[in-house]
Amino acid sequence: MGDDIKNDSEDGNSPFEDIKRQFNDIFGSSAGKFSFMPMLVEGKSTAQGQGDTKEEDENAKFVEKIRAFNLKPREIKDYLDRFVIKQREAKKVLAVAICDHYNHVKQSLNDKNAKGKEYNKQNVLLLGPTGVGKTYLIKNIAKLIGVPFVKVDATKFSETGYVGSDVDDMIRDLVKSANGNANMAQYGIVFIDEIDKIATSVGLEGRDISGRGVQINLLKLMEESDVSLFSQTDVMAQIKAAMSMGNDRKHTTVNTKHILFIASGAFDKLTDIVKTRIGARSIGFNSQNSRKTDDSYEFLKQASTADFIKFGFEPEFIGRLPVRVACESLNASDLRDILTSSEGSILKQYVDDFAGYNIGLSVSDDAIWEIAQLASEEKTGARGLLTVLERLFRDFKFELPSTNVSKLEITKACVGNPESELEKILKQCT
Ligand SMILES: Nc1ncnc2c1ncn2[C@@H]1O[C@H](COP(=O)(O)OP(=O)(O)OP(=O)(O)O)[C@@H](O)[C@H]1O
Numbered sequence: 001m002g003d004d005i006k007n008d009s010e011d012g013n014s015p016f017e018d019i020k021r022q023f024n025d026i027f028g029s030s031a032g033k034f035s036f037m038p039m040l041v042e043g044k045s046t047a048q049g050q051g052d053t054k055e056e057d058e059n060a061k062f063v064e065k066i067r068a069f070n071l072k073p074r075e076i077k078d079y080l081d082r083f084v085i086k087q088r089e090a091k092k093v094l095a096v097a098i099c100d101h102y103n104h105v106k107q108s109l110n111d112k113n114a115k116g117k118e119y120n121k122q123n124v125l126l127l128g129p130t131g132v133g134k135t136y137l138i139k140n141i142a143k144l145i146g147v148p149f150v151k152v153d154a155t156k157f158s159e160t161g162y163v164g165s166d167v168d169d170m171i172r173d174l175v176k177s178a179n180g181n182a183n184m185a186q187y188g189i190v191f192i193d194e195i196d197k198i199a200t201s202v203g204l205e206g207r208d209i210s211g212r213g214v215q216i217n218l219l220k221l222m223e224e225s226d227v228s229l230f231s232q233t234d235v236m237a238q239i240k241a242a243m244s245m246g247n248d249r250k251h252t253t254v255n256t257k258h259i260l261f262i263a264s265g266a267f268d269k270l271t272d273i274v275k276t277r278i279g280a281r282s283i284g285f286n287s288q289n290s291r292k293t294d295d296s297y298e299f300l301k302q303a304s305t306a307d308f309i310k311f312g313f314e315p316e317f318i319g320r321l322p323v324r325v326a327c328e329s330l331n332a333s334d335l336r337d338i339l340t341s342s343e344g345s346i347l348k349q350y351v352d353d354f355a356g357y358n359i360g361l362s363v364s365d366d367a368i369w370e371i372a373q374l375a376s377e378e379k380t381g382a383r384g385l386l387t388v389l390e391r392l393f394r395d396f397k398f399e400l401p402s403t404n405v406s407k408l409e410i411t412k413a414c415v416g417n418p419e420s421e422l423e424k425i426l427k428q429c430t
């Protein structure tokens with residue numbers, strides 16, 4: 001970057017030569033880091049011109065891609081089926097919401113008159129326990145459509161942004177994930193995890209209102225607002241903003257109208273609210289026979305707007321998340337299916353890891369079933385698989401690469417006692 005600046009001003013006639021000198025005086029050699037310097041030149045510097053052409057090309061290609069969007073809900077669901085086990089309802093609902101959203105975006109790009117048309121954005125709220133595929137579903141959708149995607153935790157936001165981040169930061173993060181291309185970011189997907197944590201909770205002294213301000217700020221974003229690329233709490237960003245003041249506004253702000261927001265959370269306490277409203281018996285559940293996690297799905301899927309308001313969401317906020325769907329918990333046989341049939345199975349990763357040391361890994365069916373059962377006891381959904389597999393393979397991964405072993409066969413007995421299996425293998429090697 002330092003070199004860029006030197007080259008730009010080598011002719012000595014540069015109109016920002018004076019400003020550069022002053023910057024160097026103030027910031028010393030670190031001034032070389034300011035890549036925005038060429039933006040000061042009226043009529044754009046050569047470097048800026050080239051950058052713009054590249055960005056324009058990229059934009060044109062991207063807009064063309066959105067214009068060509070012609071996926072059908074069933075195709076999206078079929079694609080998700082390759083990676084995500086179960087969650088049939090969530091896949092269907094998401095597939096429809098995504099198609100509606102991008103078809104609308106496509107219409108407003110293709111037809112200037114469509115811009116004035118009324119449209120309610122299909123922002124989505126995903127409910128369900130940990131590790132059942134909420135984030136995984138959205139990641140796969142963003143990958144399929146090829147739009148910028150960012151995942152943020154709602155817990156990191158504060159109302160003012162002075163402590164923690166302000167909600168606009170998520171849009172700036174989306175721009176980063178689009179390699180700095182603000183135009184592409186305007187058609188991206190923002191995934192907000194842990195949204196249930198910004199509900200206002202009822203305490204002894206009435207409602208705690210800390211989450212309310214964040215909700216209010218969020219709902220403006222979800223609808224439509226212009227977000228500055230430069231954070232107000234970031235001094236460097238403010239200098240940059242001042243420097244680019246003469247530039248086109250569209251280069252310094254992102255409009256959120258076409259950004260799809262998908263929020264997600266576990267909503268544990270919401271289950272009780274719904275239960276109280278409809279009564280446990282009225283949906284035919286016998287609490288002694290059914291596992292708690294399973295009936296929480298049955299209740300969550302019936303949550304109404306009034307339940308969400310009782311839970312601690314502002315009516316205007318929950319109103320901006322009109323598409324709501326609950327994800328099911330995963331039992332041992334679902335976890336087995338994840339290991340054996342998901343294209344993103346974690347087991348494949350282990351096979352690749354061992355292949356890196358020229359060791360062929362195979363896992364028998366009954367070992368897979370054993371792993372799935374142990375993982376289900378963890379009660380963390382598919383995340384339990386990570387825990388069990390890590391524990392199982394830890395010592396094998398450490399010891400075997402330094403031996404001449406070329407094959408590792410995992411049996412049910414080995415899952416139960418990996419240490420003694422490893423000992424046996426190591427003895428055979430010596
Ligand atoms: N239904 C599923 N099918 C296949 N793989 C899954 C499924 N659910 C989870 N996984 C695997 O587990 C990992 C963690 O899941 P994910 O991040 O989607 O959980 P989550 O529902 O978002 O949980 P949390 O509420 O804790 O954020 C995924 O990256 C994926 O590998």
Ligand SMILES: [Mg+2]
Nearest residue numbers: 134135136193
């Ligand atoms: Mg998640």
